[in-house]
Amino acid sequence: MLVRIRSRDGNYRFELAPNADVADLVAKILDTTQDADPTSFTISNQPRGNEVLVSTLQGRTLESLGIKHGDLLFVGYQAKPAPSASTSQPEPPQSHPAAGDVAAKRPWEVVHEDPVDAFWRSRDGKIPRSRDTRFCKHGANAMCDYCMPLEPYDTAYHTEHNIKHLSYHAYLRKLAPKGSAATTSSAVLPPLEPPDYKVKVPCPTGHPSWPKGVCTACQPSAITLQSQPFRMVDHLEIASPDIIQRFLEAWRRTGLQRFGWLIGHYEPYEDVPMGVKAVVEAIHEPPQEGELDGLSLGIPWEDEPRIKELAKHASTPLTIVGYIFTDLVPEPDDRTKTQYRRHPQSFYLSCLEAIFAAHVQRQNPTASKSSTTGYFGSRMVTAVLTGTEEGGIDVAAYQVSEQACAMVEADMIEASVDPGIVRVKEEDRSEDSARYIPDVFFRYKNEYGLEVKKTAKPAFPVEYLIVNVSHGFPQDPKPLFQSAKTIENRPGLEDQSTQRLVNDLAKIHAPEILPGEGMTQRRRDLAALLSDWHLISFLGTTQLVSQEDMKTFLRAASSPQLLEDGSVLDSVITTESWQTLMTFTREMAPARPSGAAPTSAGPSMDEDIPAEYYEQIAREQAEAAAAGGAGAAGAAGGAPGIRICPHCTFENTHGGTDCEICGLPLQ
Structure with missing residues (x-):
């Protein structure tokens, strides 16, 4: 059963069995305090009065004390006396909880958030408004209801500016307004709690765990799918169009689909109240097998820890902010254009892609001081390069909702044959893979314009799991990296060596x-x-x-x-x-022979250049010398399309600016 506790340290909820000893409750309460004297604990069912010393209740069970599921108990205690200054013995170390112990008890207090979160927490986020010439009758230094700043979650402002989702920090401000008594009190609990659709094991009431038994205390509540009101990332910004062009080059040359991890960082996004944008500085391509209509890759990829650690040391610390993949098919009649495959009558993210996005987001949670676990949601963005209605190529960016991540974690959903439909799995009572499926519903408007609630079993539209993210390029690109000459893991196209x-x-x-x-x-x-x-x-x-x-x-x-x-x-x-x-x-490096022609045994020979080339060069130089230099002069100036490399003297007849043998520039 659930027992609620209120003390000077805050409000807490503990799960205990009805036959648990009162000492078990005291032990859990002690974990929430720092220097409480256990002998001074009192407990009461009222804020004032009826206090009973817990030491007088030793051996009693919670059930025998009349404590029921959901009861709120008020706890009081005295702090341990401070050690005497004259005492020479040091205080035992266990009297002061270590920092790690505190972190385990209150993870939201010690978690390290991203700098963009620290930026918005230090600001009120209110939307400024100028003086209204029609309704404001006051002076320039005054303020009224028509010109006072709006809260970042103001509904009318979001509707007027066509902003579909609240930003993450605007949503937090709506749940717990800044400066309220709830947020300034040290006893407040974080307003966010990640959704959990799994059966509680073991059950607080003490019966055998699922699949042997289930009750209202351990089973998850029914789920009503709805559009998520907020999003963790409001905008995806590609630092330079060249980043996308270089990524697309592999598809243009092979026709095979490609996948890449987005390397970047997060910044405030001013176009949305308290918004956050992910800025992409590079695309790192892991080992993969591309196909005409899909691709295969391993998750997690072998090089992931090294890449993440390396990215932290950029001039602006970088991380993996998402991933991108292509879904491009040329038109059969005009291969310069691409097919328009993702649209309102088809799908935006397929069911398989949405489930994959949920897996990636679950593996990359966002540190948050506003969550009871210290983590909430994820800022991993899913980007798709797909065809437009005009036959061009454009980027589309999405995330999936917290409900989607929780359903994937609970093993509730799976992909279907129809890319726009998600299947709800069947309940499984076997010992090896026990799966409990609660009731799942979704709301929609029928042909009469009325909102109808319908069961999501056996399937529901994938749109209920998707959160849209805007995207774009900066007007004045200033990417951190200026070049992308050779990209990794493109065998046969761009072999790094x-x-x-x-x-x-x-x-x-x-x-x-x-x-x-x-x-x-x-x-x-x-x-x-x-x-x-x-x-x-x-x-x-x-x-x-x-x-x-x-x-x-x-x-x-x-x-x-x-x-x-x-x-x-x-x-x-x-x-x-x-x-x-x-x-x-x-x-x-390739050698630069000068004067006499190099021989196969010469020290200036490049091991990568076959000896036959040097022998051919020597023969041609000898013939030119015998002819009085006419051959060399003709090769240098008279023969069209032939250029001699000044370093290895090899004749280059196929054009280009670099030598075909040594790779050095031609003159």
Whole structure:
């Protein structure tokens, strides 16, 4: 049964069996206090009077004391006496609960929220209004009902500005207005409690647990599906259109669907009262198998801990804010256009995608001081790249509701053949996979415009689980990363390799760049090369850069001053790992033979270039010399479409700006 307690430390609820000893109740109350004297505990069924010393009730059960389910008891006690100053013996450590013990008892008091939550908690969030020229009759420094600021949850304001959902902090302010007696009291409980649709095990009344038995005390209440009034994220902002274009390039070249994790951070969103937006700075693509109509990937992915830890050390700390996937099919008649597949007559998120989103959100909860568990909801956003009605490509962003996450956690729902319909599972009383399914209902308007309540068994529309999130691009893009040259896990398209990295560094003569120089063109080229999330992530797998230096590399790569401030680049090239990388580059980079033609045994040969090429070059140079240099002159200036590399002297006949052999720029 449930017993409610009110003391100087706050209001609490404990689940106890009716035959539990009163000492069990005292032990639970002691857990909520810090320095109470157990011998001074009193208990009463009234706020004042009828106090009874608990020490006189030893051996009594709660049932014998007349305590029933839902009763409210008032507890009083005296604090332990302070230790005497003359006492030389230190106080036993158990008299002061450790910080970890306090955290276990009150998780909402010690949880660390995101900086955007701290920002909104420090502000009142009210919506300012200017003076109304029609109704305001007062002076410029006065205020009335027509011009006073509105609360962030004002219904009329949201309707006028077509804002469908309250922001998370506006919803909190509606539940517990700032400055009210409830919120200023230290005894208040957090207003949020995550929904739970599972049977309580064990049951507070003491009967055998489900599936052997169930009662009103342990079974979940009936569920009425409804549109969630708030959303954890109000807007998805892509820092630059190039991020989406680079992600789409794999689909354009192969026709296979792609998936990626959104790397970014959270910021205040001023277009919604007390709003929060997720800003995407990069898309990290995990190992996956793309198909024409779907894809396969592993969850959790092997590299996830490393990527999350690395992202924390950017100049603006980053995290995974969501995921994105493509659902693109070209039109059969015009392959330059895409099919319009997600619309009001079809679906926006399929049932399978909604259930997957619920799994991801459950695994990434949001720290909250307003929840009894210290966590509530999730800010993971689901983004879809899909076709528009005009045949173009656009982004759509969603979340799923807390009801959806709770139903997935309770193993209540599953996908159906129809993408717009979610099936409610059958109840299972087997010992191995016991599943209790409470009554589930949803409301809708019938053909007469009347609101009707209908059972959700065996299925219900997936729209009841979806929360819309707006999206867009900034007018003045300022992404943290300026480049995305080679993206990970695209085998056959963009193969990341140490040799490719070495070639890129050799092209800009990176080993010759020294600290303290001005921002020369070579230093700008190096800064642009390093300002790449995918490159920095790849460096972490090469064993060439230490873990500590990886933090320096990422901070510099994500710095807004990287291309202008030479000291930012100096922080990288003065590290020990950079010197190791440059040594590796000198040894692995393609050689630059000059003078005599290199031989197969020459020290300047590149091991990656077959010896036959050098022999061919030597023969051609010998023939040119015998002809008095005419052949070389003709190859250099007369033969159309032929360019000789000044480094390895190989003739490049297929166009392009880089040598086909050594990869260095042609002149």
